[in-house]
Amino acid sequence: MLPPTVLAEFAALLGTERARVDADTLALYAQDETPGRCTPEAVLFPTSHAEVVGCVRLALEHKLPITPRGAGSGNVGGAQPTPGSVVLSFECMNRIVEFDPANRLIVVEPGVITQDIDRLARSAGLMYAPDPGSGAYSRIGGNLAMNAAGPRAVKYGVTRDHVLGLRAVDGSGRELRTGSRTSKYATGYDLTRLLIGSEGTLALITEATLRLVPAPERTVSLRVCYASDTAACTAVQRIMQQAVVPSALEFMDRRSIEAITEFGAAEGLPPGTEAVLMVEADGPAEDIPRQVAALENALRGDGLLELQTGFTPAEIQNLWTARKSLSHAVKKIAPLKLNEDVVVPVSRLAELVAAIDAMGTLHRLPIVSFGHAGNGNLHVNLMVHPDDEGEMARAEACLRELIETVLRLGGTLSGEHGIGNKKRKFILLEIEPDTLALMRDLKRVFDPQGILNPGKKLPD
Amino acid sequence: MLPPTVLAEFAALLGTERARVDADTLALYAQDETPGRCTPEAVLFPTSHAEVVGCVRLALEHKLPITPRGAGSGNVGGAQPTPGSVVLSFECMNRIVEFDPANRLIVVEPGVITQDIDRLARSAGLMYAPDPGSGAYSRIGGNLAMNAAGPRAVKYGVTRDHVLGLRAVDGSGRELRTGSRTSKYATGYDLTRLLIGSEGTLALITEATLRLVPAPERTVSLRVCYASDTAACTAVQRIMQQAVVPSALEFMDRRSIEAITEFGAAEGLPPGTEAVLMVEADGPAEDIPRQVAALENALRGDGLLELQTGFTPAEIQNLWTARKSLSHAVKKIAPLKLNEDVVVPVSRLAELVAAIDAMGTLHRLPIVSFGHAGNGNLHVNLMVHPDDEGEMARAEACLRELIETVLRLGGTLSGEHGIGNKKRKFILLEIEPDTLALMRDLKRVFDPQGILNPGKKLPD
Numbered sequence: 001m002l003p004p005t006v007l008a009e010f011a012a013l014l015g016t017e018r019a020r021v022d023a024d025t026l027a028l029y030a031q032d033e034t035p036g037r038c039t040p041e042a043v044l045f046p047t048s049h050a051e052v053v054g055c056v057r058l059a060l061e062h063k064l065p066i067t068p069r070g071a072g073s074g075n076v077g078g079a080q081p082t083p084g085s086v087v088l089s090f091e092c093m094n095r096i097v098e099f100d101p102a103n104r105l106i107v108v109e110p111g112v113i114t115q116d117i118d119r120l121a122r123s124a125g126l127m128y129a130p131d132p133g134s135g136a137y138s139r140i141g142g143n144l145a146m147n148a149a150g151p152r153a154v155k156y157g158v159t160r161d162h163v164l165g166l167r168a169v170d171g172s173g174r175e176l177r178t179g180s181r182t183s184k185y186a187t188g189y190d191l192t193r194l195l196i197g198s199e200g201t202l203a204l205i206t207e208a209t210l211r212l213v214p215a216p217e218r219t220v221s222l223r224v225c226y227a228s229d230t231a232a233c234t235a236v237q238r239i240m241q242q243a244v245v246p247s248a249l250e251f252m253d254r255r256s257i258e259a260i261t262e263f264g265a266a267e268g269l270p271p272g273t274e275a276v277l278m279v280e281a282d283g284p285a286e287d288i289p290r291q292v293a294a295l296e297n298a299l300r301g302d303g304l305l306e307l308q309t310g311f312t313p314a315e316i317q318n319l320w321t322a323r324k325s326l327s328h329a330v331k332k333i334a335p336l337k338l339n340e341d342v343v344v345p346v347s348r349l350a351e352l353v354a355a356i357d358a359m360g361t362l363h364r365l366p367i368v369s370f371g372h373a374g375n376g377n378l379h380v381n382l383m384v385h386p387d388d389e390g391e392m393a394r395a396e397a398c399l400r401e402l403i404e405t406v407l408r409l410g411g412t413l414s415g416e417h418g419i420g421n422k423k424r425k426f427i428l429l430e431i432e433p434d435t436l437a438l439m440r441d442l443k444r445v446f447d448p449q450g451i452l453n454p455g456k457k458l459p460d
Numbered sequence: 461m462l463p464p465t466v467l468a469e470f471a472a473l474l475g476t477e478r479a480r481v482d483a484d485t486l487a488l489y490a491q492d493e494t495p496g497r498c499t500p501e502a503v504l505f506p507t508s509h510a511e512v513v514g515c516v517r518l519a520l521e522h523k524l525p526i527t528p529r530g531a532g533s534g535n536v537g538g539a540q541p542t543p544g545s546v547v548l549s550f551e552c553m554n555r556i557v558e559f560d561p562a563n564r565l566i567v568v569e570p571g572v573i574t575q576d577i578d579r580l581a582r583s584a585g586l587m588y589a590p591d592p593g594s595g596a597y598s599r600i601g602g603n604l605a606m607n608a609a610g611p612r613a614v615k616y617g618v619t620r621d622h623v624l625g626l627r628a629v630d631g632s633g634r635e636l637r638t639g640s641r642t643s644k645y646a647t648g649y650d651l652t653r654l655l656i657g658s659e660g661t662l663a664l665i666t667e668a669t670l671r672l673v674p675a676p677e678r679t680v681s682l683r684v685c686y687a688s689d690t691a692a693c694t695a696v697q698r699i700m701q702q703a704v705v706p707s708a709l710e711f712m713d714r715r716s717i718e719a720i721t722e723f724g725a726a727e728g729l730p731p732g733t734e735a736v737l738m739v740e741a742d743g744p745a746e747d748i749p750r751q752v753a754a755l756e757n758a759l760r761g762d763g764l765l766e767l768q769t770g771f772t773p774a775e776i777q778n779l780w781t782a783r784k785s786l787s788h789a790v791k792k793i794a795p796l797k798l799n800e801d802v803v804v805p806v807s808r809l810a811e812l813v814a815a816i817d818a819m820g821t822l823h824r825l826p827i828v829s830f831g832h833a834g835n836g837n838l839h840v841n842l843m844v845h846p847d848d849e850g851e852m853a854r855a856e857a858c859l860r861e862l863i864e865t866v867l868r869l870g871g872t873l874s875g876e877h878g879i880g881n882k883k884r885k886f887i888l889l890e891i892e893p894d895t896l897a898l899m900r901d902l903k904r905v906f907d908p909q910g911i912l913n914p915g916k917k918l919p920d
Binding site: 100101102103104105125146147149153154157158160161170174175176177178180181182183184185186187188189190191193194196197198202213214215217237240241242243244245284286287290341343344345346347372375376377410411412413414415416417418419427430431432434435436437438439441442445446457458 | 560561562563564565585606607609613614617618620621630634635636637638640641642643644645646647648649650651653654656657658662673674675677697700701702703704705744746747750801803804805806807832835836837870871872873874875876877878879887890891892894895896897898899901902905906917918
């Protein structure tokens with residue numbers, strides 16, 4: 001816990017209610033959605049850019065590491081405190097600063113809930129395109145820190161593609177303003193995108209100007225069942241080689257279908273289903289039939305068992321039942337999920353899925369894989385019992401084999417979850433030494449004392 | 461000129477034909493498309509990544525600044541040599557390294573001509589979306605250096621949005637590899653976008669992996685004539701507030717129409733035309749009528765004189781005649797064009813255009829403005845006689861007033877041309893001191909000896 005004199009300085013800055021050291025608060029902020037916990041020294045709740053600047057300056061003075069935190073919904077330990085750190089929560093910085101539909105932009109504080117931005121945008125016929133699975137509770141600051149994405153990324157891109165400018169505070173307490181309010185910017189260095197995905201290790205984002213796009217008039221869903229993983233992955237390739245880009249292209253592998261079946265949520269699937277694609281198309285109502293026809297055409301092929309298209313909200317909801325049950329179903333397999341977020345070029349997806357299947361057999365582990373197939377982005381979940389040492393050792397070996405396979409296929413460690421404290425050990429397998437050295441140099445420029453989210457993103 | 465011993469070292473690395481100090485070559489590389497020239501000490505033509513590394517290491521050893529160069533088609537002096545520098549031309553690094561339609565990507569060397577990338581992509585039903593006006597001769601390396609764009613940016617985004625990864629050499633001779641081959645990447649810091657638009661001041665790009673998108677099946681053009689600048693700008697606002705995003709939305713102001721008229725290329729325009737919008741829509745043939753109807757609806761309003769839609773290539777070409785004559789017409793006004801590339805939020809475009817009109821009157825200067833109105837990106841051309849000192853002084857005052865106006869309207873100095881050596885003096889008006897200090901720190905990380913394109917991008 002913080003020495004009382006230091007706590008008093010934070011309390012003088014933020015008010016006693018917003019500089020907390022009570023046991024309940026410390027316990028609540030000791031973890032995020034990732035396994036593992038570490039009690040912080042204090043939890044700070046600034047309410048403004050100026051207060052964040054003040055917090056960083058006090059932290060510098062007292063050599064206190066800061067663990068920044070949005071909703072704590074990340075699953076790589078990005079918001080897990082490091083020993084001796086204070087958590088800086090952005091929950092109280094949750095104002096919409098400005099909504100400017102005429103210029104298709106919105107200015108928000110980092111504590112705004114992702115889905116609320118989209119909801120407000122929709123009121124003016126616009127959309128905030130990135131749609132992480134956690135969007136109903138994640139905070140936009142966390143999305144920016146991790147470069148979050150979701151199903152719509154296949155058509156609309158990721159968080160990085162929807163930010164015009166940022167306000168931020170670096171590890172020296174310097175106040176930064178990046179980008180502009182305009183849809184084009186070629187003036188300064190692109191600090192905006194350097195901060196996006198930097199996981200709070202370079203600067204604390206205190207305000208973001210986000211780009212909005214026209215909301216599609218209509219969305220339809222297709223559920224497509226295949227007799228094998230390979231058949232489904234081949235269909236993904238066909239989809240991504242024709243001109244209609246779907247607004248979602250989600251894959252569930254054989255192990256996922258087994259899990260759903262065991263959970264009792266697979267009654268709607270035809271016999272023999274071993275893989276499912278969930279596909280969405282969006283656009284003007286007039287254009288939907290053309291898109292659906294093109295997608296259906298590409299989805300048809302060897303191993304297709306059933307293709308159902310849902311046009312009404314009720315039909316769409318029904319088609320998504322199996323997919324929505326997946327995260328609950330997976331929890332029944334084993335208590336702990338080791339969740340990877342790998343990406344490969346779309347043409348290599350079938351190879352990756354086959355390799356994962358073989359790894360599960362070799363290492364005797366249930367591995368459930370699903371995800372954003374249109375981007376080649378697969379969530380690979382190794383289901384384990386944390387108190388089974390042998391199983392944990394096999395899982396460790398399996399994870400390394402997975403990462404090596406992904407890199408051999410021309411892929412990357414993370415598509416949307418980021419690195420946090422969980423995947424740092426694999427960075428050296430992907431990023432070349434000179435490039436990594438340069439990244440460390442950049443970290444020192446932004447944060448010479450190393451107080452911003454230490455122990456995350458880059459290996460020590 | 462380089463001392464013979466130093467030249468010999470470059471010649472040993474590159475071959476004598478590719479390390480040139482002959483007067484003709486030096487004269488040819490003393491300038492780019494920007495007024496002003498400075499003879500370099502030598503011109504180097506590396507043919508590979510390894511040779512670029514070698515060049516940087518030799519330059520470091522001999523403390524030689526490097527002026528990197530693509531086609532030399534930039535108009536902010538980005539490729540203009542600084543005194544004592546060697547030009548490093550990427551013209552001989554012009555190979556397509558890999559074309560991978562299945563993964564919608566292409567790997568190119570920096571010397572490949574922009575349009576050739578698009579042409580190759582089209583052979584597989586794909587498109588390289590960025591389309592700078594210079595695309596027929598610009599090199600992709602220059603596009604990357606400047607974060608180039610063009611008319612299609614309003615729908616498809618700028619160069620930055622179409623790059624997956626880079627290979628590069630920094631100012632210490634370190635070899636960098638950024639990003640990945642995948643459409644999602646949340647692993648390391650986003651060095652890719654930090655390098656894009658950094659104008660060769662951070663690293664020399666030796667290879668780029670570019671993202672391709674499905675080529676539209678059909679394109680149509682609309683030429684829309686208005687009775688005033690305000691009427692046209694208001695129509696731009698209406699277009700950007702409805703759901704159909706055009707694939708181009710180009711504006712020509714009253715002075716542009718006057719120039720075209722004097723040039724004798726305005727016979728097709730209805731009497732009273734004071735501003736013209738050129739609008740394009742693209743997409744599947746089936747969907748074009750719907751798009752055109754929506755755009756026409758938004759284009760109609762006060763001050764509309766004529767709306768013509770061209771569906772066939774001949775019709776489209778005919779509609780663009782006036783616009784295509786503009787650059788020739790402008791040259792007739794005065795020998796020197798001071799070319800700005802400002803951007804404002806779309807809702808402020810009418811104010812900007814009115815302010816420019818007033819500035820032209822106040823400073824007694826012909827100012828011709830046209831550009832990518834859908835992005836709020838205006839090319840403002842002050843036409844001057846460089847030997848008229850009074851006029852040049854008035855132009856200087858006018859430029860400053862223009863930049864101050866743009867910033868007051870929430871805009872930025874450059875949308876697509878970059879800063880080069882021509883606009884550095886205005887950077888301090890836009891970028892805050894702490895943010896600029898950080899940019900300088902980044903420059904030192906990449907280029908501690910300051911050998912990469914000194915005198916460009918950031919003010920001294």
